[in-house]
Amino acid sequence: MTLRVKLESCFILHRKQYRENSYIIDIFSKNHGKIKAITRGIAKNKKALIQPFTPCYISWSIKTDLASVSSIESRGISPQLVDRKLLCAFYIN
Numbered sequence: 001m002t003l004r005v006k007l008e009s010c011f012i013l014h015r016k017q018y019r020e021n022s023y024i025i026d027i028f029s030k031n032h033g034k035i036k037a038i039t040r041g042i043a044k045n046k047k048a049l050i051q052p053f054t055p056c057y058i059s060w061s062i063k064t065d066l067a068s069v070s071s072i073e074s075r076g077i078s079p080q081l082v083d084r085k086l087l088c089a090f091y092i093n
Contacts, residue, residue: 007057009075015050023050027058037067046072
């Protein structure tokens with residue numbers, strides 16, 4: 001059974017390069033918790049969204065342990081993390 005989620009409000013917690021044009025990312029969603037996902041073939045203008053602590057809307061489908069991201073959209077400006085806020089973000093991550 002495949003679960004499909006459309007434009008869920010999320011935060012990207014971590015990213016890791018995977019091959020040339022893909023990333024493995026950890027995302028946090030209020031309704032689905034922490035999810036490990038892979039991005040394949042995301043447009044160059046959307047790659048800037050794949051940064052830690054970035055608020056965005058993400059659509060994905062999941063069949064096994066690793067979800068597959070189908071789209072990613074901006075949800076606003078990334079928070080400015082300095083001093084204690086940055087330390088708290090790293091702790092959460």
